Each structure stands twice: as structure tokens, then as C-alpha cells.
Amino acid sequence: MNIATILEMAAEAFGDRTALVSGATRMTYAELRIAAQRAAMAIRASRARYVALLDVNSPAAPVAIFGAAYAGVPYVPLNYRLTHAEVNELVERIAPAYLVAGADYRALLQPRDDVQVVQREAFLALPDLGQALPEPEEDPRAVAVQLFTSGTTGKPKAAILRHENLMSYIVGTVEFGAAAEDDAVLVTVPPYHIAGISAVLSSTYACRRMVQLDGFDAAAWLHACRAEHVSNVFLVPTMLGRIVDHLMERGEAAALPALRAVAYGGGKMPLSTIQRAMALLPQVDFTNAYGLTETSSTIAVLGPDDHRAAAASEDPLVRKRLASVGRATGAVEIAIRDDDGKPLGTNQPGLVYVRGGQVSGEYLSLGSALDGDGWFCTRDRGYLDEEGYLFLEGRADDVIVRGGENISPGEIEEILLGHPAVADAAVVAVPDEQWGEGVGAVVVLKENARASVAELQDLVKQHLRSSRVPQTIVFRDALPYNELGKVLRRVIRQELSASQVPA
Amino acid sequence: MAVALKAGAKLKSAVCDTQLMVVKAPAGEYQLSCGGVEMLVGTATAAEGLKLDPSQAGGTLIGKRYVDAEEKIEMLCTKGGQGSLVLNGVAMQVKQAKQLPSSD
Numbered sequence: 197m198n199i200a201t202i203l204e205m206a207a208e209a210f211g212d213r214t215a216l217v218s219g220a221t222r223m224t225y226a227e228l229r230i231a232a233q234r235a236a237m238a239i240r241a242s243r244a245r246y247v248a249l250l251d252v253n254s255p256a257a258p259v260a261i262f263g264a265a266y267a268g269v270p271y272v273p274l275n276y277r278l279t280h281a282e283v284n285e286l287v288e289r290i291a292p293a294y295l296v297a298g299a300d301y302r303a304l305l306q307p308r309d310d311v312q313v314v315q316r317e318a319f320l321a322l323p324d325l326g327q328a329l330p331e332p333e334e335d336p337r338a339v340a341v342q343l344f345t346s347g348t349t350g351k352p353k354a355a356i357l358r359h360e361n362l363m364s365y366i367v368g369t370v371e372f373g374a375a376a377e378d379d380a381v382l383v384t385v386p387p388y389h390i391a392g393i394s395a396v397l398s399s400t401y402a403c404r405r406m407v408q409l410d411g412f413d414a415a416a417w418l419h420a421c422r423a424e425h426v427s428n429v430f431l432v433p434t435m436l437g438r439i440v441d442h443l444m445e446r447g448e449a450a451a452l453p454a455l456r457a458v459a460y461g462g463g464k465m466p467l468s469t470i471q472r473a474m475a476l477l478p479q480v481d482f483t484n485a486y487g488l489t490e491t492s493s494t495i496a497v498l499g500p501d502d503h504r505a506a507a508a509s510e511d512p513l514v515r516k517r518l519a520s521v522g523r524a525t526g527a528v529e530i531a532i533r534d535d536d537g538k539p540l541g542t543n544q545p546g547l548v549y550v551r552g553g554q555v556s557g558e559y560l561s562l563g564s565a566l567d568g569d570g571w572f573c574t575r576d577r578g579y580l581d582e583e584g585y586l587f588l589e590g591r592a593d594d595v596i597v598r599g600g601e602n603i604s605p606g607e608i609e610e611i612l613l614g615h616p617a618v619a620d621a622a623v624v625a626v627p628d629e630q631w632g633e634g635v636g637a638v639v640v641l642k643e644n645a646r647a648s649v650a651e652l653q654d655l656v657k658q659h660l661r662s663s664r665v666p667q668t669i670v671f672r673d674a675l676p677y678n679e680l681g682k683v684l685r686r687v688i689r690q691e692l693s694a695s696q697v698p699a
Numbered sequence: 700m701a702v703a704l705k706a707g708a709k710l711k712s713a714v715c716d717t718q719l720m721v722v723k724a725p726a727g728e729y730q731l732s733c734g735g736v737e738m739l740v741g742t743a744t745a746a747e748g749l750k751l752d753p754s755q756a757g758g759t760l761i762g763k764r765y766v767d768a769e770e771k772i773e774m775l776c777t778k779g780g781q782g783s784l785v786l787n788g789v790a791m792q793v794k795q796a797k798q799l800p801s802s803d
Contacts, residue, residue, distance in 0.1 A: 197707030197720060205777055209761045331742075336707030360707060367722055367775055371796045372762025381801075394803040402801070430803050459802045485802035494802045526797050 197336035197359050200265040202366060202401050203229050209373055210403040217380070217424060218255050218408040225403065228258060233329045234322040235263025240330075242312050244294035246342070249273045249387055250283065250305070251298035252410040256316045257387040258396045260296055265340060268333035269294075270356070272342045273388040276301050277679060286344055286352065287311060336360035341393055342560065343489050346678070354560035355489045357393075364553030365394070365492040366401050368527030375404035378454075381428040382407045382420055384435065389680060391462060394493035395430060404428065414442035418452070425454035430485075432462040434681030437469045443476055450476050461485040461494070463681045464588070464606070466613065467519055474507060486521035486586065488574055490565070492554040496530060496586050498522030513581070519610075520585040528552030531571070532580055545579040545589055545604070577604055594685050596625040596633050598663055603635060605685075608666065611659050612637060612652060617645035620675050624689045626668050636692045637666040640674055668692060701728035702740050704772065710738040713745035714752075717759045717780030722773040729772070733759070734782025757783035757790075764794040 203225070206215070211226035223231065239247055247264035249257060249271070257273070264271035272290055274283060276298070283304045287293065292310040296319045305313060340359045344352040381399050383406050385391040399406045407424045409416060412435055420426065431439070436458070443450060458473070458480050465484065474482060481500035487493040498521055506518035524530040532546045533539055540546045549571045557565045557572035566572050577595060578588040589604035596603040605623035612621035620640035628634035641647060649669045656665045670692065676684040702710075704724035711718045712733035719738070731738045735752025739745060759765070761779040766772060767786055773794065774784070784791040 201720065201777055205761055208778060334707060334709060334741075363707075364722075367764070369799050369802070371798065374798075391803055398801070398803050428801050457801055459800070461802070481800060483800040483802055487802075497800060497802050499800045525799055 198332045231259045232262035236266035239267040242294045246290040246293045248295040250301045253408040270339040275388045361556045375402040379427045380405040382426045390489040414438045428457045430459045432681040433465040457481045459483040548574045548576045599631040617647040635666045636668040715780030715782045718778035719774040724772045755783045765791040766794045
């Protein structure tokens with residue numbers, strides 16, 4: 197079992213179909229296979245232990261993913277937004293390595309004898325050595341991809357995904373060759389993110405043309421969608437928000453007749469954003485995908501029918517599902533347990549657990565985080581409703597423990613966001629002498645809008661228990677987000693804690 | 700001769716182009732044939748003179764998943780061919796895919 201099989205099958209069945217469009221570069225699936233096999237020969241000759249990529253989206257990403265697989269060496273995409281010191285620390289951990297770098301990122305690297313640095317252009321123009329490639333390794337337990345987590349606490353952890361995890365995900369959730377001849381997916385997530393990996397594997401298995409953008413801005417995204425007649429896209433919530441804002445500010449029509457499906461994930465989608473997007477793009481199928489690095493990507497989906505049913509329903513229970521991440525895909529099981537690991541019933545919030553072949557739940561040198569029955573604790577909090585729809589309440593580590601009571605920031609944020617003057621809000625724990633932790637909120641007001649602290653506290657009090665009312669509310673121009681649209685709660689927590697020190 | 704099927708293992712037909720990858724299979728020994736002739740595991744090569752049985756020529760399709768009646772055993776066809784797949788004397792069925800919306 198080897199993920200190179202995915203490309204083998206695509207090249208076998210649809211070799212002439214365009215696999216990849218990146219600027220002026222176009223490659224068919226047959227050409228992608230040749231490029232990956234040549235890369236594998238070069239990787240083998242280098243005797244590297246890892247294949248790394250330090251670059252934005254380009255054809256080098258899929259060539260490196262499959263080239264590493266053919267060569268039987270783990271693929272490690274690195275975050276090109278890291279500092280010089282951070283990048284070299286990670287390179288140290290994967291040496292000896294074969295490292296493909298974009299011209300803009302090469303300067304980040306400290307030269308080392310045990311790391312062969314190859315420029316992207318050279319990597320994509322490797323010569324034919326005239327030798328037959330040895331059959332790829334078939335050990336299902338071999339590591340296919342290693343991803344360094346963002347390391348918000350301490351050193352970045354190396355999550356490992358084995359060939360069996362990724363193949364289980366792809367075979368379990370994608371139909372081979374399902375894409376129509378004209379279909380195209382626009383890939384905007386960076387290659388070092390799990391969604392960047394799964395985009396390549398899913399698109400190749402569906403035999404869908406991938407159109408790559410090397411960065412995101414709304415105008416470039418709209419242009420690429422129109423120019424390449426893009427049918428499918430994946431977006432993180434901030435990206436969808438910016439596209440919606442861009443269209444509304446300009447009073448511009450979407451003008452995306454080829455676009456059929458928008459998938460989104462990677463963070464909490466504000467209800468107002470998805471509702472506006474559905475109104476702007478009524479013909480488009482929206483799908484919310486929930487997944488983690490450790491689960492080889494998607495484990496739950498809220499599909500197009502769910503979106504439409506929720507938007508059209510009078511039943512508050514059905515309407516509410518627009519804020520859920522949908523139901524477990526057929527490839528995994530999802531369960532909710534309490535802090536002691538005991539199973540909980542429907543509508544009871546607790547920790548989200550997942551089980552299935554695609555779940556790796558494993559870190560290099562830390563071992564497996566799966567329990568004896570194969571369940572992985574995601575550290576996300578949430579609950580399942582009567583129909584199995586999963587509602588997330590945030591990371592377990594973000595829960596505020598006020599006098600022994602667990603408070604999820606999500607429900608308070610939702611109330612704050614319901615105020616007409618509030619554009620954005622984040623709720624975090626603040627130190628409290630009496631309760632251990634208290635509730636603090638950072639609120640961003642809409643332009644020229646006003647709301648007082650007392651007014652917002654009253655609003656929360658009307659809907660939730662008094663323990664949920666933020667004792668501290670501060671106003672800011674914007675919340676800190678990472679490049680993928682995840683709000684940086686740790687930064688907010690630190691700032692609020694610091695501002696609480698008595699004068 | 701019976702073979703043990705392990706998840707991830709590759710098999711190929713002795714008489715046509717069919718290639719399979721085992722997606723899942725409970726531990727045990729199985730009789731698996733394609734085109735009326737036993738399939739080859741891994742890098743094994745076919746004996747001389749074997750021919751496809753014309754009554755076993757329903758064909759396999761790349762990308763289809765083949766299962767037994769209880770869906771306990773599942774194989775992915777990684778290369779299509781002319782033969783039909785028979786497991787322990789029973790023809791294997793194409794697994795009906797549950798179409799998921801594209802999520803990435």
C-alpha cells in the first residue's frame with residue numbers, strides 16, 4: 197500500500213487529462229507521473245531520510261508528495277512563514293534531507309552538508325536517467341507524510357501519517373475518477389497544511405484538474421476562478437469572508453457560472469459569513485468539512501442538502517445545524533466522552549473522539565495517542581444532536597474553568613456576535629482571585645457602531661447563566677489571527693492577563 | 700492453493716491486466732481467482748500457458764471496489780482487466796459508493 201498508487205491509477209485511466217495548472221505551467225497526469233518518478237530517482241540517489249518542501253503552492257508540491265512516495269521516503273512540507281531560526285531547527289530534525297526550496301525561501305536556510313537543497317525550477321526539470329524506477333515500497337505502515345504542528349505550546353510536534361492512513365481516507369471518501377472532464381479545483385491552502393496535502397491526493401484520485409494559487413487575495417482568487425472555469429474550491433472561513441466582503445463592497449456580481457461547490461473548514465465559520473455567501477451564490481453547493489492533521493483531514497461533513505434544509509427550515513433544531521460541522525463521514529466513527537473517558541449521550545457536551553483507518557493520532561518519538569480500542573481524543577469539545585450532527589464548542593484547552601464550572605468560549609462568543617454593533621469577538625480565560633479563572637472578552641465593533649460594556653454584559657445575561665457574563669470586556673480594532681484564519685487565543689489570553697495586573 | 704490476504708497487499712491476475720490492492724480482509728485463507736485462474740500475490744509470476752476462462756470474462760474496472768456479500772473483504776482495483784473476480788467460489792460484487800460531497 198502506497199499513496200503513489202493514487203497517481204498510478206490517475207495516469208493509467210486519465211493520463212491525457214490536465215492534472216495541474218500553475219501560472220503558465222500545465223501538466224497532464226501522465227506528465228505528473230513522469231516528473232514524480234524522476235524526482236524519486238533523484239531522492240533515492242541522495243540517500244535522504246526525508247523529502248522536505250519550503251515553498252508556496254507550485255507544481256513542486258504534488259511532484260514532491262508523489263516523488264517521496266515512489267522513493268519510499270517521508271514527505272515533510274515546512275511552513276515558509278516561520279523565522280530563520282525556526283526553519284533551521286526543523287531542518288536539523290529531518291537531516292539528512294532532500295529539500296526543495298522556492299527562490300524566495302532559500303535564503304532562510306543555513307547551509308548544511310547533510311541537506312541537499314534543490315531549487316524548485318531544477319526539481320521540476322530533472323533529467324531522465326534512463327533507469328527503471330524500482331517498485332515503490334508497499335509497507336502500509338511506512339510513513340508517507342510528516343507534518344510539524346504549529347507548536348503553540350513548546351517545541352513543534354511531528355505528526356505522522358502512514359500510507360495506510362492516507363489511503364484509507366482517500367479510498368473511503370473519494371470516488372475514483374469522479375470528476376468530469378471540465379472540472380477544476382482551485383487550491384489556495386498552503387502545502388504545509390493537511391488540507392494542502394489532502395487537496396492533492398483527493399483531486400488526483402478524482403482525476404480533477406488542480407489550479408494552484410501561490411497566495412490568497414480576493415481579487416486574484418475571483419480572477420483565477422473565472423479564467424480557469426473553476427468548479428470546486430476549498431476555503432478557510434477568513435478567505436470566504438474576504439471574498440464576500442470584496443463582492444459586496446464593490447456591488448460586484450459573483451459572475452462565477454462554472455462554480456458548483458464550495459467546501460470550507462479549518463476554523464469556525466461565522467454564521468453571517470456563510471449566510472451571505474449562500475445568498476450571493478445561490479446555485480453553489482456548500483460543504484463544511486471538519487478534520488485534523490492527526491486524522492488525515494476530513495472526518496465530518498455538513499453537506500449541500502444540510503445547508504439548504506437548515507436555511508429553509510422553520511424548525512429551530514434544523515436551522516441550528518448550519519452552525520454544526522455535520523455528521524461523521526462513512527469512513528470514521530465519532531463519539532463524545534467526558535473528561536474521565538466515559539461515553540456521553542446526545543446533546544451532552546464533552547470531548548470529541550474519533551476512530552477509523554485514516555486516524556493516525558501519532559507523533560514521532562511520542563508514540564500513539566490512540567486508546568486500546570483505537571479511539572483518538574481530538575481535544576475539541578462538542579456534542580452530537582439526535583441525528584448525529586456534531587456541534588463544536590472550541591478546544592478543550594480553551595475551556596474556562598470558573599470555580600470548577602466548565603465554560604466554553606463558543607456559546608458566549610455567539611451571543612456577543614449576535615449584537616448588531618459587534619463585528620468579531622473572542623472569549624478567553626482571565627485570572628480571577630476568587631474563582632481561579634474568569635470570563636474575559638475582546639470585542640471588535642463594526643465601523644461607526646457603538647456598544648457599551650454594560651450593554652454587552654446584559655445581552656449575555658439575557659441568554660446564559662450569570663457565570664457566563666464576561667467580567668472583563670475590552671475593545672480592539674481587530675483580533676489576532678494566524679494566516680489560516682485561526683484566532684490566536686493564546687495571544688489574547690496573554691494580553692488580557694497582562695492588562696489585569698493591578699495598577 | 701489458498702492465500703492469506705493482508706490489508707495493503709497487491710495481487711495481479713495470471714491471465715489478464717487486472718491488479719488489486721487489499722483494502723480490508725479478516726485474517727484467514729482465501730481462494731481468489733481472476734478469469735478462472737488463481738491470482739498472484741506480490742511479485743509472483745504466472746506459470747506458462749495459462750488462459751482466461753471465457754466463462755469468467757466479466758471484466759474489472761479501475762477504481763472500483765470489489766467486496767464479498769457481507770462486505771467483510773474489500774479490494775480496490777488499481778488496474779482493470781478482462782477477467783471476473785471470484786472469492787471462495789463466489790463472484791465478487793462492486794461496492795456501491797456512498798457519494799460524499801467533495802470536501803477538499
